Amino acid sequence: MVATPWNARFEMILRQCLPGLGTDVVPAADMPMQAYGLDSIALMAMVGALESAFGISLTGQLTVPVRTLTAGHLWGIVSAATNPVWDHGRAPAAAPAGFTPAPWAVA
Template identity: 35%
Template structure:
């Protein structure tokens, strides 16, 4: 899975990462927790991604690793959207 995500993914992440300045690049290795994502934010982010892409992300994909970095979350979203 490529770490090059689409614009929709980045827009959803930026809306849900309160500590990511608008002028900063969103890097694949960026730690989502360091960018302000907390447990409630994870739920909101998940719902936003499912709505944006019109998919349901299986519970089996909702791991700590999936939410650890931008690239990890994109891998999950990319695999679900390519299967849809």
């Protein structure tokens, strides 16, 4: 069995959103997902599913053209959004009641 850098939840979403990725195909981390049927509509569905599954926002994070986006690249973006290294060790700042900060800031 081929080891992949991502977890099972991420791979399940890949399989749901990529029509060319059957149950018997292990997605390659460096293969453009366009080879598995990714188009702009499938990418929107995939981003929505990833945001829901991981409790993150990917707004402004996908700056790679659909034709060159790989599963490895997307997993890196998801990983960074779920565990941003820039705020490790810091105490959370006080926020107004009802405010939920996005896990990723885009400047």
